[in-house]
Amino acid sequence: VDLKENPYEILVGSGILKDLGAVLKPLRLGRDAFIVTNPIIRRYHGRQISAALKAHGFSVSFIEVKSGEKSKSARTAFQVISRVAALSLRKAPFIVAFGGGVVGDLAGFVAAVYKRGIPFVQVPTTLLAQADSAIGGKVAVDLPVGKNLVGAFYQPSLVVSDVNVLSTLDKRQIRNGLAEIVKYGVIADKFLFHYIEMNAAKALSLHPMIMTEIIQSCSRIKARVVAADEKETKGLRTILNFGHTVGHAIEAANQYKNYHHGEAVALGMRAAAGISCRMGMLEDADARRINAVLTALGLPEKIRGIPCAQVLKCMAFDKKFKAGENRFVLATGIGSVRVIERINPRVIRSAVNAVIGRK
Ligand SMILES: NC(=O)c1ccc[n+]([C@@H]2O[C@H](COP(=O)([O-])OP(=O)(O)OC[C@H]3O[C@@H](n4cnc5c(N)ncnc54)[C@H](O)[C@@H]3O)[C@@H](O)[C@H]2O)c1
Numbered sequence: 001v002d003l004k005e006n007p008y009e010i011l012v013g014s015g016i017l018k019d020l021g022a023v024l025k026p027l028r029l030g031r032d033a034f035i036v037t038n039p040i041i042r043r044y045h046g047r048q049i050s051a052a053l054k055a056h057g058f059s060v061s062f063i064e065v066k067s068g069e070k071s072k073s074a075r076t077a078f079q080v081i082s083r084v085a086a087l088s089l090r091k092a093p094f095i096v097a098f099g100g101g102v103v104g105d106l107a108g109f110v111a112a113v114y115k116r117g118i119p120f121v122q123v124p125t126t127l128l129a130q131a132d133s134a135i136g137g138k139v140a141v142d143l144p145v146g147k148n149l150v151g152a153f154y155q156p157s158l159v160v161s162d163v164n165v166l167s168t169l170d171k172r173q174i175r176n177g178l179a180e181i182v183k184y185g186v187i188a189d190k191f192l193f194h195y196i197e198m199n200a201a202k203a204l205s206l207h208p209m210i211m212t213e214i215i216q217s218c219s220r221i222k223a224r225v226v227a228a229d230e231k232e233t234k235g236l237r238t239i240l241n242f243g244h245t246v247g248h249a250i251e252a253a254n255q256y257k258n259y260h261h262g263e264a265v266a267l268g269m270r271a272a273a274g275i276s277c278r279m280g281m282l283e284d285a286d287a288r289r290i291n292a293v294l295t296a297l298g299l300p301e302k303i304r305g306i307p308c309a310q311v312l313k314c315m316a317f318d319k320k321f322k323a324g325e326n327r328f329v330l331a332t333g334i335g336s337v338r339v340i341e342r343i344n345p346r347v348i349r350s351a352v353n354a355v356i357g358r359k
């Protein structure tokens with residue numbers, strides 16, 4: 001990630017977790033690794049990460065938080081900070097975020113604020129985290145009134161994505177991550193999109209070579225966008241929100257219950273493609289390709305149990321809508337998008353309606 005201050009590398013591959021100690025050593029982040037993780041991930045992969053670090057002379061302490069979004073709270077963050085403080089007397093600590101987006105955002109937040117910042121590395125273990133959330137330095141915890149409301153831009157010193165750790169994810173989490181990957185294809189990379197079309201079944205079964213290829217492509221795109229707009233001041237990061245305007249509204253309307261983020265984003269991308277066609281920006285054939293690849297990946301086709309009016313209402317609260325004006329990332333083809341404001345609400349309603357299921 002080509003940043004002016006503190007650029008960092010993203011390593012992607014199959015079986016590279018065992019090299020973590022070796023690649024960390026020359027970075028001189030500290031001697032004492034505090035691995036923030038959850039019990040599930042530790043049970044599957046804890047021994048491997050610990051051995052990889054100890055083999056190169058690092059001391060290793062695990063700090064576990066409960067699995068799930070609830071751990072992205074100020075309370076948990078301060079519990080983790082207290083543990084790091086208690087365990088790191090006379091030590092040279094750095095944080096290893098070993099988990100999905102929840103652990104990554106939380107551990108990154110802890111690293112950002114403890115002693116006004118200690119080094120941290122991301123070792124993402126979900127598809128969503130490898131393709132997206134571990135890169136870019138957005139760290140945060142949630143408040144009861146909304147997600148990600150307390151946070152910072154705080155970049156990791158390294159990201160290590162071993163596609164082999166994905167093998168223990170359940171199928172729904174895999175599909176969840178693949179939605180975000182389709183997003184990268186639509187916004188920036190027609191070859192990636194085509195690659196997913198051709199390899200949907202292999203991606204679903206986590207074929208190591210295919211996954212390495214896919215995660216590398218997504219990482220490159222995210223790295224490029226982040227390097228161009230590190231702190232989200234230039235509006236360039238906005239394109240990463242393709243499918244997220246309607247997606248977030250679906251999550252909120254459903255009180256984050258039935259839909260995982262990626263599933264809601266898949267539905268949001270279907271709606272965004274629909275708006276793009278209605279605006280004359282996207283050919284119907286390309287919208288059909290977007291819908292078809294989402295279906296091939298087992299992602300939902302229709303919004304169920306939420307009326308259109310409810311989705312539209314939740315969208316009006318989107319924090320990305322400036323002063324009540326709507327703003328959408330729309331596709332102009334496979335691999336290119338534009339940000340459009342003040343779209344006729346009827347167009348939005350019609351496109352959302354087309355994605356609403358009967359029951
Ligand atoms: N910082 C960013 O730029 C950014 C971007 C997108 C999303 N996010 C955040 O990411 C979070 C969602 O991340 P997520 O989808 O990775 O969810 P998650 O971190 O909750 O992980 C999903 C589930 O998978 C389990 N798990 C993780 N790795 C596993 C493995 N290898 N094997 C078996 N189980 C495993 C976890 O215990 C959890 O139950 C949200 O809080 C969201 O706000 C952040």
Ligand SMILES: [Zn+2]
Pocket residue numbers: 180244261265
């Ligand atoms: Zn997302």
